[in-house]
Amino acid sequence: xxxxxxxxxxxxxxxxxxxxxxxxxxxxxxxxxxxxxxxxxxxxxxxxxxxxxxxxxxxxxxxxxxxxxxxxxxxxxxxxxxxxxxxxxxxxxxxxxxxxxxxxxxxxx
Numbered sequence: 001x002x003x004x005x006x007x008x009x010x011x012x013x014x015x016x017x018x019x020x021x022x023x024x025x026x027x028x029x030x031x032x033x034x035x036x037x038x039x040x041x042x043x044x045x046x047x048x049x050x051x052x053x054x055x056x057x058x059x060x061x062x063x064x065x066x067x068x069x070x071x072x073x074x075x076x077x078x079x080x081x082x083x084x085x086x087x088x089x090x091x092x093x094x095x096x097x098x099x100x101x102x103x104x105x106x107x108x109x
Contacts, residue, residue, distance in 0.1 A: 015051055031075040032068075034061050045075035 002014040010016055029035070033043040044059035044067070059067070 032064065047074055
């Protein structure tokens with residue numbers, strides 16, 4: 001796993017966790033949201049066991065209904081693992097105090 005923002009700084013075999021999507025004023029898509037692209041990819045929850053095998057292009061408006069019928073809602077139960085946001089808020093306050101720059105926009109890569 002990596003949180004390295006710039007694609008050139010990421011090892012290709014690591015999973016990128018974009019924690020910046022949780023930043024103030026960012027819009028996020030919920031599970032099973034269709035993206036506004038010609039491919040109509042769908043924000044699709046997957047299991048850890050699938051990380052090496054599932055590509056975003058595999059999850060489209062045409063394929064996700066069958067996947068959902070086969071696996072059910074793998075996102076179900078996510079609310080059962082609730083954690084405090086306090087550490088994240090403390091990190092954000094620390095970064096602001098220390099003058100950390102805002103991350104670049106997602107399309108800057």
